Amino acid sequence: MNIRRVLLSSLVVLAIxxxxxxxxxxxxxxxxxTVTKPNVVVIYLxxxxxxxxxxxxxxxxxxxxxxxxxxxxxxxxNGYASSxxxxxxxxxxxxxxxxxxxxxxxxxxxxxxxxxxxTQQTLPKMFKAQGxxxxxxxxxxxxxxxxxTDWNKHISPGPNEVGFESSYIMAATQDxxxxxxxxxxxxxxxxxxDPIEINYKENFEGQPTGVxxxxxxxxxxxxxxxxSIVNGIPRIGYMKGGEAAKWKDEDMADHFLAKAKTYVxxxxxxxxxxYYAMQQPHVPRTPHPRFVGxxxxxxxxxVILEADWVIGEFIKTLEEEGIxxxxxxxxxxxxxxxxxxxxxxxxxETLDLHDPKGGLRGGKYSLxxxxxxxxxxxxxxxxxxPKVSDALVCQMDLLASLATLIGSEEKTTDSQDIxxxxxxxxxxxxxxxxxxxxxRTALRKGDWILIPPYKGPKVADKVNIExxxxxxxxxxxxxxxxxxxNDLAKSKPDVLKDMIxxxxxxxxxxxxxxxxxxxx
Ligand code: NG6
Ligand code: CA
Numbered sequence: 001m002n003i004r005r006v007l008l009s010s011l012v013v014l015a016i017x018x019x020x021x022x023x024x025x026x027x028x029x030x031x032x033x034t035v036t037k038p039n040v041v042v043i044y045l046x047x048x049x050x051x052x053x054x055x056x057x058x059x060x061x062x063x064x065x066x067x068x069x070x071x072x073x074x075x076x077x078n079g080y081a082s083s084x085x086x087x088x089x090x091x092x093x094x095x096x097x098x099x100x101x102x103x104x105x106x107x108x109x110x111x112x113x114x115x116x117x118x119t120q121q122t123l124p125k126m127f128k129a130q131g132x133x134x135x136x137x138x139x140x141x142x143x144x145x146x147x148x149t150d151w152n153k154h155i156s157p158g159p160n161e162v163g164f165e166s167s168y169i170m171a172a173t174q175d176x177x178x179x180x181x182x183x184x185x186x187x188x189x190x191x192x193x194d195p196i197e198i199n200y201k202e203n204f205e206g207q208p209t210g211v212x213x214x215x216x217x218x219x220x221x222x223x224x225x226x227x228s229i230v231n232g233i234p235r236i237g238y239m240k241g242g243e244a245a246k247w248k249d250e251d252m253a254d255h256f257l258a259k260a261k262t263y264v265x266x267x268x269x270x271x272x273x274x275y276y277a278m279q280q281p282h283v284p285r286t287p288h289p290r291f292v293g294x295x296x297x298x299x300x301x302x303v304i305l306e307a308d309w310v311i312g313e314f315i316k317t318l319e320e321e322g323i324x325x326x327x328x329x330x331x332x333x334x335x336x337x338x339x340x341x342x343x344x345x346x347x348x349e350t351l352d353l354h355d356p357k358g359g360l361r362g363g364k365y366s367l368x369x370x371x372x373x374x375x376x377x378x379x380x381x382x383x384x385x386p387k388v389s390d391a392l393v394c395q396m397d398l399l400a401s402l403a404t405l406i407g408s409e410e411k412t413t414d415s416q417d418i419x420x421x422x423x424x425x426x427x428x429x430x431x432x433x434x435x436x437x438x439x440r441t442a443l444r445k446g447d448w449i450l451i452p453p454y455k456g457p458k459v460a461d462k463v464n465i466e467x468x469x470x471x472x473x474x475x476x477x478x479x480x481x482x483x484x485x486n487d488l489a490k491s492k493p494d495v496l497k498d499m500i501x502x503x504x505x506x507x508x509x510x511x512x513x514x515x516x517x518x519x520x
Contacts (some may be wrong), residue, residue: 016412037271037406038380039327040127042398043314044093044275045307046139046173046383047284049337051358052304053375060354061301066402069379072386074424079376080394081335082446083161084365084437085172086141087396089334090277091115094123094142094162096399096415099423100436100507103270109200110172113147116162121410123399124163130406135166137260138277144182151178151196151242151388155185164275168259170247174279174286175342177239179230180245181255189245193261196242203227203238210234219284223462224493225342229399233284233343249286252279253303257310261317268321271406278316280307283341298350300339325382328405330422332373332395337363338463348464361484365460367442367451367468368484384424391421391429392444398422434506437468441511443503452511475499 004240051058055070082092087108087417088099095116099105104115116122124134136159145156159167168183178198181188185451187196203209208216210226218232231249247255267274285299287306288354295301311331318324337356339348341364362368378384400415401422420426432445441453451474459466468474474487475496489496503511 002458039272039323040402041274041276041327041328043311045333046279047335047364048281048333048375049340050358050360050370050373050375051355052337056358056375060352061297061304062297063308067307067324068279069329069377073377073379073384075388076376077388077390078371078392078395080433080435081373081374082394082436084335086334088436090142092396093122094476096396096412098414098434100291100441108141108143108172110178111198111200112143113145114157115143117159118157124273126403126408126410128163130408132210133267133272134164135263136164136275137168137263138167138256139279141172151187151198155182158185160184165195173282175225175236175283177228177235178235180242181247187245190191190242191244194241194243197240204240207240215361220344221342222340222344223342250288253288253306253310257313260314264317264321268323278307283343286343297352297354298346300347331377334376336364336370341463359483361466362468363465364468365437366465367437368466371437378422387424389427391419391427392433393418393429394433432502441507443499445499445502447477448495448499449476450503
């Protein structure tokens with residue numbers, strides 16, 4: 001076949017693809033208009049803060065590729081992850097259910113069983129039911145198997161059992177064992193003569209650790225992170241064997257990018273949903289040598305630049321494959337920023353002008369704004385008119401909203417259909433939202449946020465982040481006081497009363513958490 005014929009036949013295939021139409025609410029309103037089923041890609045970063053993106057006013061760091069999405073799409077200023085940590089936010093994103101409704105939705109060890117029930121409604125299942133191909137590349141951190149996983153056999157249930165037809169993941173986090181990639185339930189590159197063993201309680205005899213073998217470390221631990229050593233980096237949890245399968249941290253960004261690009265190329269002919277869960281800027285921060293020293297802000301800045309570059313490359317692929325205009329991209333982060341999250345990588349010494357919190361209070365793990373308010377952008381070239389939106393939106397709302405986009409009739413509980421807001425056609429967001437941080441919850445409603453009283457330290461001293469704990473209710477007006485400096489609980493008793501009533505109407509009365517925080 002000559003090149004012209006190849007081009008011609010792919011055009012025909014694209015044309016056939018584009019006639020697949022759906023009935024969204026918008027369509028019903030505009031009667032005759034037929035909307036193509038677009039591809040949907042969720043690009044999800046790990047611990048990227050509100051101020052880490054230059055389009056969000058981030059200083060001292062340029063993120064030109066993310067900025068392009070912001071400038072060409074809807075840039076939300078009140079966009080939230082459901083939680084201030086990873087697992088619960090990802091649970092809410094994929095299921096459309098508040099994570100505090102699942103008592104196990106907390107930061108999971110690498111050996112945790114699958115958190116999402118295989119009978120539960122999920123974003124990928126919904127896409128699949130509408131004829132989409134579904135895939136995940138990147139960080140999972142929602143548990144695998146039944147909690148007694150043999151990593152040397154097929155690992156199930158996992159992403160493939162909750163709706164992803166194709167999966168290429170890391171099981172938990174970059175700082176947790178097992179430090180291997182898993183493709184459709186099988187560890188990649190595993191040598192059967194060197195089986196993997198994992199234990200989160202005790203070490204395997206004779207295996208070096210971060211505590212006993214500091215001479216083997218290229219990155220020093222600060223708190224936690226002193227169990228098995230992989231690639232000179234001490235991790236959480238003990239691992240033995242699996243040498244050939246271990247990932248190379250500095251190559252992870254390129255590795256996942258290659259997988260995401262391949263996914264796009266192999267699935268471009270009919271609509272797909274891709275969840276691209278990148279690992280940056282979570283610890284351990286291991287920029288590829290191309291990015292080392294590039295930000296002048298240390299490893300954390302360097303991996304943000306790396307992530308931005310990756311996003312640029314990924315979008316270039318969509319462009320080259322001719323599908324950028326048929327792809328809705330959602331960009332966000334699973335929780336707010338943290339500097340020293342357990343390694344001495346200099347993140348807290350090299351900030352200069354850069355404020356990862358973007359003027360918000362708190363950070364990862366916190367009920368204050370910086371815990372859950374994150375960069376949040378929707379981009380669909382030629383379909384979304386660029387704008388900045390102050391509407392209150394949550395990642396949990398993607399399920400109900402995208403259902404409408406692709407013509408699904410799925411009923412959801414906590415996820416709200418705000419498709420028009422995500423597409424920039426409306427400024428009406430949610431009226432209220434419960435946010436969560438290590439099982440504690442707070443209510444955002446209108447311009448107000450109510451933080452109930454919680455026991456526990458005011459500041460998580462190891463990570464140096466204010467958590468939001470206190471003896472009394474706290475009440476802030478975010479429109480007037482974004483930095484949450486003026487607690488109005490005493491001076492605005494009527495608002496306080498109304499907020500407590502609204503909070504308890506959703507959350508019930510049993511929200512007090514007296515358990516110790518799980519920060520180690
Ligand atoms: C904490 C880890 C932290 C990080 C976090 C999960 C320690 C001391 N700290 O327990 O480094 O891994 O869990 O982050 O172990 S998250 O973004 O996946 O929620
Ligand atoms: Ca995270």
